[in-house]
Each structure stands twice: as C-alpha cells, then as structure tokens.
Amino acid sequence: MSQRSRISCRLPGRARTAARKQSSSTGSSCSSLSLRADPVATEAAQRASDSIDEDIKKEAARRQAARRREVKGVHGWSFRSSVSEDIGQVILLGQAESGKSTLQKQLQLYYASHTLDAERPSWRIVVYANLIKAVRTVLEELEYEFSLARIEYPWPEHGASPGSGPTDVGAQNEINELRRALLPLISLEGSLSSELSDGIAFVGTRHASLFPPRQALFTRPGTRPLADLHRSHGAVVATNRAAQVLGTTVHVIEALWRHRSVGHLLHLRKLRLDESGTSFLNQVQRISKPDYVPSTDDVLHVRLQTVGVIEHSIKVNIASGVYIWKIYDVSGIYLEEDPLTNRVSDSLQLLTSVCANPLLKNAQMILLLNKTDILRRKLEAGIQIRDYITSYGARANNFSTAAEYFRTHFLAAYKKKDVFGRTLYIHFTSMLDVYATQVILASMEDLIMRRHIAQAGLV
Numbered sequence: 001m002s003q004r005s006r007i008s009c010r011l012p013g014r015a016r017t018a019a020r021k022q023s024s025s026t027g028s029s030c031s032s033l034s035l036r037a038d039p040v041a042t043e044a045a046q047r048a049s050d051s052i053d054e055d056i057k058k059e060a061a062r063r064q065a066a067r068r069r070e071v072k073g074v075h076g077w078s079f080r081s082s083v084s085e086d087i088g089q090v091i092l093l094g095q096a097e098s099g100k101s102t103l104q105k106q107l108q109l110y111y112a113s114h115t116l117d118a119e120r121p122s123w124r125i126v127v128y129a130n131l132i133k134a135v136r137t138v139l140e141e142l143e144y145e146f147s148l149a150r151i152e153y154p155w156p157e158h159g160a161s162p163g164s165g166p167t168d169v170g171a172q173n174e175i176n177e178l179r180r181a182l183l184p185l186i187s188l189e190g191s192l193s194s195e196l197s198d199g200i201a202f203v204g205t206r207h208a209s210l211f212p213p214r215q216a217l218f219t220r221p222g223t224r225p226l227a228d229l230h231r232s233h234g235a236v237v238a239t240n241r242a243a244q245v246l247g248t249t250v251h252v253i254e255a256l257w258r259h260r261s262v263g264h265l266l267h268l269r270k271l272r273l274d275e276s277g278t279s280f281l282n283q284v285q286r287i288s289k290p291d292y293v294p295s296t297d298d299v300l301h302v303r304l305q306t307v308g309v310i311e312h313s314i315k316v317n318i319a320s321g322v323y324i325w326k327i328y329d330v331s332g333i334y335l336e337e338d339p340l341t342n343r344v345s346d347s348l349q350l351l352t353s354v355c356a357n358p359l360l361k362n363a364q365m366i367l368l369l370n371k372t373d374i375l376r377r378k379l380e381a382g383i384q385i386r387d388y389i390t391s392y393g394a395r396a397n398n399f400s401t402a403a404e405y406f407r408t409h410f411l412a413a414y415k416k417k418d419v420f421g422r423t424l425y426i427h428f429t430s431m432l433d434v435y436a437t438q439v440i441l442a443s444m445e446d447l448i449m450r451r452h453i454a455q456a457g458l459v
C-alpha cells in the first residue's frame with residue numbers, strides 16, 4: 001500500500017467566504033487588521049464560498065476514486081520492479097491572478113523541465129494573445145484619455161501644472177495613425193482568443209480576459225494541458241497568422257509603446273498593464289521574430305486564466321523509489337461585484353476558511369505570499385501601506401517590516417481557525433524569479449519528504 005503525503009499550498013484568498021460573514025459578526029480572526037476598504041458580505045460572496053466548497057468536495061471524491069486506481073497501478077509496478085511509487089498531492093488555492101499556475105510551472109521546471117520544454121511551442125499562441133491584448137489596452141486607454149482631453153503637452157512632470165497645457169493634438173493624430181496601422185493585428189485577437197477558448201471569445205471590452213474552457217476539464221494524469229493546442233489545426237493557423245502580422249507591425253507596436261502619450265499615462269498610473277503585457281511589449285522585437293519560441297521567462301510571464309481544476313502529474317525520482325506529485329491547479333475567482341474588497345482581506349478570509357475545512361484536515365498547509373517583487377516596487381515608489389491597511393499604523397514602510405507584519409497577521413488568523421493543530425509554513429515568494437523560487441521549492445520538498453517518510457514509518 002502506498003503511503004501518501006499531502007500538502008496544500010498557495011492559499012491566498014480566492015473569494016469572499018462564509019468566514020467573512022462570521023468574522024464581521026464576531027470580530028474574529030481578521031479584525032485586528034483594519035482595512036481601508038471594508039469587505040462587504042454579498043450574495044456573490046456566498047456563491048463564491050459555496051463554489052469553493054463544491055470544488056473541494058468534488059476534488060476529494062475524484063481523488064478518492066483515483067486513489068483506488070493508483071493503488072492498483074502501484075502494486076502492479078512494484079510487483080514487477082520492486083520499486084515503490086508514492087503519490088503526493090498538492091492543491092493550489094488562491095485569489096485569481098495570485099500566481100497559482102505560475103507556481104505549477106515552477107514545480108514543472110524544478111522536477112521535470114523537459115515537459116516544460118515540450119510545451120514551449122504551444123505557449124506561443126498565448127504570448128501573442130497577451131501581446132495583442134496589451135496593444136489593444138494601450139490604444140483603448142489612450143482613446144479614453146484623449147476623449148477626456150487629458151493628454152496634454154507639456155506634461156506636468158516637465159514643469160507645467162496639470163490642465164495648463166493645450167491638448168496635444170499632434171500626439172492624438174500620431175496615435176490615430178498608429179491605431180490604423182495596428183487594426184489588422186488587433187482584429188486577430190478574437191480568433192486567438194477563440195482558439196484558446198474552444199470557440200468562445202471574450203474580447204472587445206476594456207476588461208476582457210481569456211477564458212480557456214479547454215483547461216476547465218481535468219486532464220488525464222501525465223497529459224499536458226496545452227498539448228492539444230499545438231496539434232489543433234485552427235490554433236496553428238491562428239498562431240501563424242498572428243506571427244505573420246506581428247512581423248509586419250512590430251515597428252508600429254514599438255512606436256506606440258515608446259510614444260510620449262503612453263509614457264505619460266504610465267507615469268500617471270492611468271495605464272495599468274499586467275505582467276505579461278508589460279514584459280511582452282518590452283520585448284516585442286524578439287517575440288515578433290518568425291522563429292520565435294517562448295523562453296522560460298515568457299512562459300512564466302504568460303497570463304492564461306485557469307477555469308475549473310487542472311490536474312498535473314510529475315514523476316520524481318528519490319532514493320527510495322519513484323514519487324508522483326499530483327498538482328491540482330484550481331481557478332481563482334474574480335468578484336467584480338465587489339471591486340472594493342482589499343486583496344489582503346480576501347486572502348485572510350480564504351486562508352481561514354480553508355484551514356477550517358474538514359475535507360482538508362490532513363493537509364499540510366504552506367502559505368506562499370507571492371508577488372513580493374510588486375510589493376517591493378510599490379514601497380520603493382513611496383506607496384504607504386497604512387493608506388490601505390489602517391492598522392499598519394506608524395510602522396516603517398519598508399519590506400522587512402511589512403513582511404513581518406503580514407506573517408504575524410496571517411499566522412494569528414490561521415491559529416484562531418485551525419482546529420486541527422497543524423503547523424503553517426509561510427514563505428514570501430516572487431514566482432517570476434526562477435532561482436529564488438527553486439530555493440523555496442527545495443525547502444518545501446524537504447519538508448514534505450520528511451513528513452512522508454515519517455508517515456511511512458521509516459523513521
């Protein structure tokens with residue numbers, strides 16, 4: 001009988017939960033963290049919470065069934081080779097865009113980088129889609145700002161007070177020219193999105209995103225979620241067309257990205273692009289080459305929203321045999337009905353509801369507080385934490401103080417709700433940094449293996 005060790009990691013908040021209602025009425029767990037934007041317990045919050053519970057229940061039932069099959073397989077194999085095969089399960093939970101799928105890629109890179117290599121060509125269509133979406137977003141934001149006659153010259157940072165300069169008609173004309181030249185590229189977004197979404201395109205609005213139902217289904221253990229994209233005729237055609245149009249418009253994209261109006265909007269923080277958009281626009285020359293294949297960095301930067309739960313399976317060779325990691329990448333939830341909710345509050349709520357969930361009572365809990373690079377950047381830019389979290393008070397506005405503060409609060413909230421007495425391991429991560437992440441994964445592996453060996457009665 002194989003032994004199983006389980007680990008639940010990536011916990012930051014995914015949705016409003018029942019715990020939110022509880023904590024607001026009882027003043028429990030999160031109350032010591034006073035947030036500027038107070039969370040509102042909406043009907044949508046309850047739905048989101050129920051949906052998480054439903055996901056977890058389905059997942060538990062599915063794993064139960066799968067476990068029976070796996071045990072048979074293990075017996076068969078160990079009978080033939082006398083090598084034991086153990087299974088460790090990792091569930092990635094967290095807010096939408098918190099970096100769960102990026103962690104899954106980092107795990108893949110750490111344990112089975114050849115599988116990531118095999119996937120590279122399939123990521124090309126996603127990189128193109130992300131890049132085109134970024135170009136469209138830039139154009140839309142410029143159009144919006146021009147419509148308000150806000151793009152002015154000379155820019156305030158050049159000495160003029162806001163509103164004093166004449167509207168930059170020259171800039172507006174230049175942008176209109178660039179927009180016209182980019183129309184053939186923008187028009188491809190629909191077909192790329194449609195290929196990624198199996199026929200359903202979610203593009204055309206300022207906040208459109210890519211939903212890939214292909215990924216909503218469980219993939220069989222060992223299969224790669226993107227593999228079918230690479231083989232799909234429609235996807236290949238759309239990818240090649242995008243590559244061709246990119247090749248002819250690359251200089252226009254660069255001219256747009258370097259345009260003073262764009263610099264101005266970025267400076268005023270009126271144009272916000274996600275990691276993928278900024279990264280791919282910065283490297284558009286390389287990405288537009290005909291023989292372009294996404295680098296590891298590109299794959300980590302890509303934004304492709306997970307829908308449902310995706311199962312990944314990674315084989316790891318250890319001294320005592322073969323160990324299989326089953327990684328369940330669960331989609332995060334956006335609650336657009338409640339845009340004011342502070343993400344830190346959201347994360348605390350999810351952590352407390354997950355740690356109190358009896359379905360996960362045997363799980364080893366690891367909390368990864370991700371995107372520390374963004375926190376550092378914001379602190380360096382002078383953004384004050386106390387403006388968003390009032391209880392931060394007069395503490396020093398630097399990374400180490402902030403990290404300690406968040407660690408203490410998350411741990412306190414966890415201890416209050418964790419009725420199963422498990423240790424919570426907390427790491428601060430920046431998932432785009434391969435080296436730093438691999439160091440953390442090594443320490444997580446050590447922890448999991450120790451527990452596994454202890455459970456197996458080997459120590």
Ligand SMILES: Nc1nc2c(ncn2[C@@H]2O[C@H](COP(=O)(O)OP(=O)(O)OP(=O)(O)O)[C@@H](O)[C@H]2O)c(=O)[nH]1
Binds near residue numbers: 095372
């Ligand atoms: N700056 C920065 N960006 C990150 C980090 N981790 C992930 N990202 C980026 O954030 C975006 C979202 O990451 P995902 O891994 O897709 O997020 P997710 O949690 O899987 O999101 P859902 O699938 O919607 O639940 C991607 O463009 C990543 O490249 C990080 O540590 N720092």
Ligand SMILES: [Mg+2]
Binds near residue numbers: 100102305329331332
């Ligand atoms: Mg994801």
